[in-house]
Amino acid sequence: MKKKKSGSVWMILPLYIFTIIFVAGPLLYMLALSFAQPKAGHGVEWTFTLANYKKILDPVYMQTFTGSFQLALTSTLIICLVGYPFGYFMAKLSDKWKKRAMIFLMLPFWVNSLIRLYGWMIILQTKGLLNHVLKSLGLIEKPLRILYSYPAIVIGMTYVLLPFMILSVYSSAEKLDWSLVEAARDLGASPFKAFWTVSFKLTLPGLLSGVILTFIPSMGLFFIADILGGNKIVLVGSLIQEQMTRGNNWPFAAALAVVLMILTTLMIMLYRKVTNAKELEGVG
């Protein structure tokens, strides 16, 4: 930067100003808000307090964090199990089929995710498609009550976030040097061993970035729990939303958001540490 002429500073300046005003500004406001007090009725009283953070320690609200964490973990695990092989084998397809697979993968993105979730609602509901099919196949007698249950939320989460996992595994599997796998096979490794020691290790960064891309959003995707789960599980995201609107307690919502942000930042830091180590391992 210093070497360049001062003119370029002026080119970048608007960007900085934009970032400061629209990113740093709200964040600071949120931070300040988290130390304020809610006013009865509506509004905020600007007196310093730690009560909002203390309130988070209340078992009722702590539970929303553990609940969110649990759900995020469950869905990420399932997404890994489904998404990894998907992305891996997609990278092995011929160029023509790769393109086709990519289009099929991106196609749902053309429709708003909320609308797609309503589609799931129609499939899963008691008088819905799934129960109809299962019933006419004679597999069940009484309709399954999947909608508005925990499994329904996991299905929704998996469905919405799966493409992120597939794409990140795919991009790292595509860069994979297959001759290394062949070399391992030539040297007598079983297919599984060749995969485990070579391909898997080399695609691990893809898998891990996929984990980050799915785990972190799933901590906050409250609308899936609302729509498919019938609002019966309280995630941090839905708690924040409710405190902002009905609850009329912006300071508490801000404190929750700050804690959530710290947690996700920690997770990203952890991820960077893990992947750096892996990269070193690969190089060494």
Add this chain to the structure above:
Amino acid sequence: MKKLVVCALCAALVVPTLAVSVQADDSKELVLYTWENMFPQEVLDGFEEETGIKVVYSNFDTDENMLEKLSMAKGGDYDVVVADDYIIQTAIEEGLVEKLDTSKLSGWENINPLYQGQFYDPNDEYTAPYGAGIPLIVYDPELVDIDIKGYNDLWDASLEDSIALTANYRVLNGITNLALGQDFNDQNTDDIAKTGEKLLELAPNVRLIQDDNTQDALLNGEASVAFLYTSQVTAALQENPDLKVVYPEEGLGFGVMGMFIPSQAPDKDEAYQFMDYILQPENAAKCFDYIGYYCTNKAADSLLENQDLVVPDSVTEGSAVENISAEADEAYNKNWTEFKAACN
């Protein structure tokens, strides 16, 4: 040259404003301030025809917005305002509302007393109610074995995993209070703790909690009982007239919209004329049919096309959701979060 263009443009901008203010002086006008679509055009036209007063319809999005603008105008600018109960309370406290001279309102006696004497205007000095939203229990008698009469029946073990609830924490806590025989707006934290315990017992019966289109769950068979907002009750009945509506025996919890005249309203006489026009049964009936809220005008009840908007005579008790202390509010919030988590 440039200066000339600028001057000309400025002049062009000023002229229409002048024209408007000139026009405003010689014809009678009334500024009505409320949400969008709160009055049928037919009624507004009828008022203009009868009185020669032109209604300028000005709208706001939220109650808070209205209060801010009204307090900036120091209670002026607007002649008649229609808004929600709780915000009217604040407006009255801030001195923005005119005390009504009911002798100027011939239709005052038509108001249904169920909606009078409420917390925001305990002596009915400032407002006339304009429609009420009443959450009610609706159920499918084919799928439910018991005869639901009130809130307490929602706790019945036979209703396991079959109730759809709206998501207003104050209303749900409120009806639990009523089920326990407590006040709808109980502010005692010990009582609220009891409310929380009682709510937790309801959890196994809850199928879903949702604010939008909650009636769908009842219509598509996901739930057999639902606690619905007014518009949802209407929608559900339109789709399936066999559904049963329950006016809970423990009493109602509702939200009322009120009509008032701001303290510095520029055209108070016109405002009284408008209010009185709306209080006339035939006009009121048209209004409630149009907005789809419960009729707050007793004399208009029989004139309504949609009789579902008439609260039966047997219902005599109801209370609105009041502003409560921050402490109580927080306790209700906590009850609600705990309850939702227990439903899963």
